Amino acid sequence: MAGTVLPLSPETMTTDPYNAQTPPVALTQPLTPVGAFFVRDHFGMPRLDPHRWRLSLGGAVEAPYELGYDELLAMGRREIDVVLECAGNGRSRMTPRPPGLPWGERAVGCARFGGVPFREFADRAGVDPDVVEFVFTGADSGEAHGRQVAFERSLALDVALHPDTLLATHMNGEPLAPEHGAPVRLVAPGQYGVADVKWLVGARAVTRPFTGVFQTDEYVYVDSKGTPDGPVTTVRVKSMITTPGPGTTVPRGSVVDVHGWAWSGGTPVRRVEVQLDDGDWHIATLSPPTGPYAWTGWSLRWAAKHPGDHRLLARATDADGDTQPLQTPWNAQGYGCNPAASVDVVVR
Structure with missing residues (x-):
């Protein structure tokens, strides 16, 4: 996309708290620019000073302890390309539309995250053999379901x-921005x-399943068709069409390069098929992803x-063997929406 100037910010959905989705042009890039990456915020963005930041690890461990930002940086940095998708991405395509932010199809992006494996931190503390989960706590908090809670x-x-x-x-090689969870x-x-979890300040090992608001009340499949009720977890297989864009006018007789991305929750994408109207499905050409959690490029002429x-x-x-359905799978909170991608164009 030589000569294209990418937007410096995503498209605002709500201002307080700030939520925004990735603009279409930014989704043509293998790595989504940080300044255009979608933002999801529940309670408002806390401002944390990296020099005062501490992460505490407690619960069912042998030796609880804390770690500072400089100590974490000194442990080195592993980089992984990851598709980050909001569980409510695509909610506006469900009928009837469930409550929640009316995301289109752009609460998603792919970024190169760098940091230290959490297990290195946990190994230092010594995890009790009866532990079943770790609970992660953000610095953001507010009212949810009638009570004051931290995001956990x-x-x-x-x-x-x-x-x-x-x-x-x-x-993407730079220290995290505040809206993306800094530090x-x-x-x-x-x-x-x-x-x-953004603005991370705590982690605790627990010996029973966690039952916090964002584990059992929000971000759960409820009254779902084809999915057992319970917390949302693994990203479902999905694709998007990045070019041509919606409403594009195409000259009759031309050959159009159709491009897009496909991804799944750490499971390789094996096939992408493209259909025009109600015609046959045609196999697209796949490009290798940059890692097991990155999206896979595809194209078809x-x-x-x-x-x-x-x-x-x-x-x-x-x-x-999981394939995107043609119709939107419905559930009461509007999560895991992964129908076949679509775009309408005009030939003249």
Whole structure:
């Protein structure tokens, strides 16, 4: 996209708290620019001084302790390219529309996160053998369901201690911006973004499943068709069409390069198919991702022969055999929306 000037900020959804989605042009890039990356905030953005920041680890561990920012940086930095997607991404496509932010399809992006595996921190403390989860606490807090709570979310023990679960300090090579969780956030690749607790200040090991607001009241599948009720976890297989954009006019007789991305929760994408209107599905060409949690590029050449309004659909299939459905899977809170991507174009 030589010569294209990318927007410096995402598109605002709400101002207080600030929530915004990634602009379309930024989604054409393999790594989404930080300044255009979507933002999800529940209670307002805390401002934390890195030099005073401390992360405490407690609960069912042998030796609780704290870690400072400089100490964390001194432990080195592992970098992983990760698709970060809000669990409510695409909610506006559900009928009837569930409550919650009316996200379009752009509460998503792919970034290179750098930090230290959480397991290195946990190993220092010594985890009790009866531990089943770690609960992660952010510095942001507010009222939810009639009570004052901090933003907290738990991860199953195997996910929390996976070597790719990071205490992230950097995003696309730069220190985290405040809106993205500075100075330190959690990044759990393959999980929906709610797991990636921002403004991280605490972690505790627990021997029973966590039942906080954002674990059992919010960010759960309820009355879901085809999904057991319970917390949202792994990202579902999904795709997007980045070019042509919605409403693009295409000259009749031209050959159009259709491009997009596909991703799944750490499971490789094996196939992307593209359909014009109600015609046959055609296999797109895949480009290798930059890592196991990054999105996979795909492309297909389409001969625009027939004038009129047309709809392009794209659906991805991952290595587990899961394929995007053609219709939006509904649930009462509007999570995990992953129908086939679509874009309407005009041939003249």
